Amino acid sequence: MAGLAGGRLRHRPDDRRRRRGEHHLTAPSDAIGHDELVWYAAYGSNLLAGRFTCYLEGGRPPGAARTYVGCRDTRPWRASRPVAIPGQLCFGGLSPTWGGGLAFLTHPAAGEARGRGYLVTAGQLADLARQEARVGPEHRLTLTPAGGRWHDVVPAYESVLGLGELDGHPAFTLTTAGSLAAAPPAPAYVRTILAGLVETYGGTPAEHADYLLAAPGVAAGWSGSTLTALIDP
Known part of the structure; x- marks a missing residue:
């Protein structure tokens, strides 16, 4: 099996900073440009490229109960690679898309989750985050190296977590800040x-x-x- 050394994330000194606002995170001095390339680190169903494509282009993955609208920028990812994500993979809550528990990341925590990095634009990542949090395009997300978080939404993947850098580009993953009861996946x-x-x-x-x-x-x-x-x- 291929090792997890395919990519490891290098943390910036300010990784833990958080600037929160109603449905958006704004920090002009640290803001990442809409067209800047970033890594999205997937650890759940988006490990499968065909499933992740539904977030970019729109569509319904096999076995899911939801059709995704896709990103406004539907271009494919620029690169993809294995990446070790700091934290522990857990399953809990109830997925409205699949039924059963959903995958989320406990961070910080000991261990590493097996992930897949996709090199996309910050705008594509923001649209992905909107689809995960089930908020519309009127809700703005400004990414900083720390990440961001939607507020007043059902806790699922409302938190965009900054993970540091990979190959010179900021890296992010999505998880929840809420507490979900453990549950097996569908x-x-x-x-x-x-x-x-x-x-x-x-x-x-x-x-x-x-x-x-x-x-x-x-x-x-x-x-x-x-x-x-x-x-x-």
Whole structure:
């Protein structure tokens, strides 16, 4: 299996700063330009390139209950690579798109999550964040190296977390600042994540099933054999 050394994030000294506002984050001195390239670090279903394409171009991924509007800029990502994301992968709450628990990142926390970095524009990342938080384009998100957070929305992926730099570009991921009760993921969702891990890192479904089973919430509904059967029935 491909190692996790495909990319590691280098933190800036001001990574933990937060400037919050109603539905947007504004910090003109630190603001990242709309067309500036940034890394989006995915650790859930967006590990699978075909699923992530629905966020860029619009569409409904297999097994999902939601059709995505896509980004205003539908150009494909400029690069993609494995990336180790600081924090712990967990599953909890209830996904309105897939049913079952949704993947989120506990940060800061010991360990690393297996991720996939997509090099996109800051504008594309902002539109991705809007789709995840289910807010419209009238809500502005100004990215800074610290990230950003939507307020007064249902806690799911309302937080854009700055992770530092990768190859000279700012890196971000999406997670929640809320507390979600642990819950196992639905079959279509975890199948997409497992397929994305194999696509990103190579290896066998069984190797990645062990990784998923170590994430809180998964073992309550899945075993190694039932996870592997999703890909290799």
